[in-house]
Amino acid sequence: MFAADRRKVLAGAGALAVTMVMPSFAATASTVVRTSAGRVRGTREGGLHVFRGLRYGQNTRERRFQAPLAPVPWSGTADATQFGPSCPQLGKQDPENEDCLFLNIWTPGLEPKAKRPVMLYIHGGAYSNGSVVDPLNYGDKLAARGDVVVVTVNHRLNALGYLYLARLDPRFADSGNVGQLDLILALKWVQQNIATFGGDPGNVLVFGQSGGGAKIATMMGMPAAAGLFHRAITMSGQQVTASGPMNASRRTAAYLGKLGVTETNLAPLLSLPTERLIDALSAEDPILGGGVYMGPVLDMKWLLRHPFWPDANPQGNGIPMMLGNTHDETRAFIDPHGPKLTGLNWDNLAQRMASDLRMDLLPEWIVAQYRAQYPDWSPERVFYAATTAGRSWPGQVIEAEARARAGAPTWVYQVDFASPVKPERGAPHTMDIPLSFGTLDASGSLTGTGSYAKAASDAMMDRFIAFARKGDPEVDASMPWPQYRLDQRATMIFDARSRVENDPRGWERELFARVPYIQPGS
Incomplete structure (x- = not known):
């Protein structure tokens, strides 16, 4: 998801909680482990060993x-x-601090010989917001169900993680990608320490939703990340191209202008209060409009080529990868009760959906094509279908097809399970978070806790766990999940009754494949 979109989700009705109060956790006993940096004390909770707030990096306030x-x-x-x-951000978390390089672990046992698969989660929120302190991301149910070690990671975001200053000052040669370098440092910590927590450093799966998926797609092509993880799942999050250095420089200029800092003297950046740095994210983005975008930069030091252009980066093609999206992505951040949908009819549909398309196709023509193909659909249904297929879905299609052409091991899913508690949201962006973690009853979940939600969640967790364990999501021979190939485009549909379909929404895929896709922010 893009930064502007994520802000809409955070502000919109019923998506994700923006501010969280740190809960207390019911522990039956303490548990102590020695890491490479020193001893740490966690808790015993419901048969699991749980460690929250494990430091994997030094205080970044001292190294902005x-x-x-x-x-x-x-x-x-x-x-x-x-x-x-959590990292300071416009979408407030509580508490926030630049000293935010911490991870969390849920593990069934501490025996190194157990060599459990490791499932490391990277949160969404584009590159600007979010945190794994969200109860939707708690790893207890997933760890217990799969006998796996679940790790969740916070890292630097927005300007603190992705402001590109390398062309202006040699002190900041790594800037533009330090948020990615945080994640790489966390993966190195896992390699050094996870055996002590019962995990297998040779079997690490990274999975992430929205911006988390985009961060993973980017890391798959970063030489510094090579060998640190062995499977990958991207959930409604893709990164076909990264930010070009010239566009990143234009954004830096807009941001510095908002701060009142000159490009020839960056020293004030090191002493300004954190709040000032975050407030300046409201600077107008010179390419996209809205608040200034921050994301990984093609800096030719840490990121040497685009993740999926002109093809799938060969570095990542040996890593088994699962890619997924939800059926109604844009129902999460375009309010069904908001101004774009209120009074929507065939006469104003094209005009209202135009700004929410990322494919440069004539909106009136798109509406006509949908009406001819689906004559019984309402304007609202066409609106959400077209904006999902023309904005939130194309990146995943491009990545899956690039890997298929390379013969890389790839599986694709689609979440069709629709919210029973907010049916107007359908199967929106973020729906796969509680389904994959089993956190159906967590604050912010739209799944409900009924039998259909549990069936969809069980299916999704079991496939993710199987993929983590052996690099293939097959659970049993009665429901095979073939790899994604261009002749069939096999796709797992996660729903109350999960199943495999070939090329679901193929007509929409072909409709929007007529024109190039340009990754916003690049």
């Missing part, structure tokens, strides 16, 4: 816009019973 460093070893035993702070 620079690559992260591994923790300084400590003496004694550090507390790991409460979540660490």
Whole structure:
């Protein structure tokens, strides 16, 4: 998802909670483990060993816009019973601090010989917002169901993680991608330490929703990340192209102008209050409009080519990959009760949906094509179908097809399970988070807790766990899930009754494939 879209989700009705109060957790006992930097104390909860707020990097306040460093070893035993702070952002989390390089672990046991698969989750929120302290991302149910080790990671976001200053000051040669370098440091921490938590450092799956998926797609082509993970799942999050350095420089100029900092003297950036740096994200984006976009940069140091252009990056083609989207992505961030849908009819449909398309096709022609193909559909249904197929879905199609052409092991899914608690939202962006974690009853979940939701969630968790365990999502021979190939385009449909369909929404895929897709922000 793009930064502007994510802000709409955070502001919209019924999507995700914006501010969270840190809960207390019911622990039956403490548990102590020695990491490479020192001893840490977690808790025992419901048969799991749980560690929250494990430090994987030094305080980034001391190293603004620079690559992260591994923790300084400590003496004694550090507390790991409460979540660490989230990265400061416009979509507020509580607490926030630039000292935010912390991860969390849920594990069934601490025996190194167990070598459990590791499932490391990267949160969404584009590259600007979000946090794994969201209860939707808690790993207890997934760890218990699959006998796996679940890890969730916070890292630097927005200007703190992706402001591109490398062309202006040699002190900041790594800027533009330090948020990605945080994640790479977390994966290195996992390689060094996860065996102590019962995990297998040789079997690490990374999965992430929205911006988390985009971060994974980007890391799959970063040489510094090579060998640090072994399977990948991107959930409604793609990165076909990264931000070009010239566009990134234009955004930097707009951001610095909002701050009142000159390009020839960046020293004030190191002492300005964090709040000032976050407030300046309201600077007008010179390419997209709206608040200034921040994301990974093709800097020719850490990122040497685009993730999926002109083809799938060969570095990632040996990694088994699952890609998915929800059926009604845009129902999450275009309010069905808002101004674009109120009074919607055939006369104003093309005009109202035009700004929400990312494909440069004539909106009136698109409406005519949908009406001819689906004569019984309402204007509202066409609106959401077209904006999903013409904005939120194309990146996933491009990535899956690029990997299919390369013969890379690839599986594709689509979430059709529609919200029973907010039916007007359908199967929206974020629906796959509670389904894949089993957090159906968490604050912000739209799944409900009924038998159909549980069936969809069980199917999704079991496939994710199988994929983590062996790099193939097959659970049993009675329901095979073939790899994605261009002759059939096999797709798992996650619903109350999950099933495989060949090329679902093929007509819409072909409709929007008539024109190039340009990744917003690149």
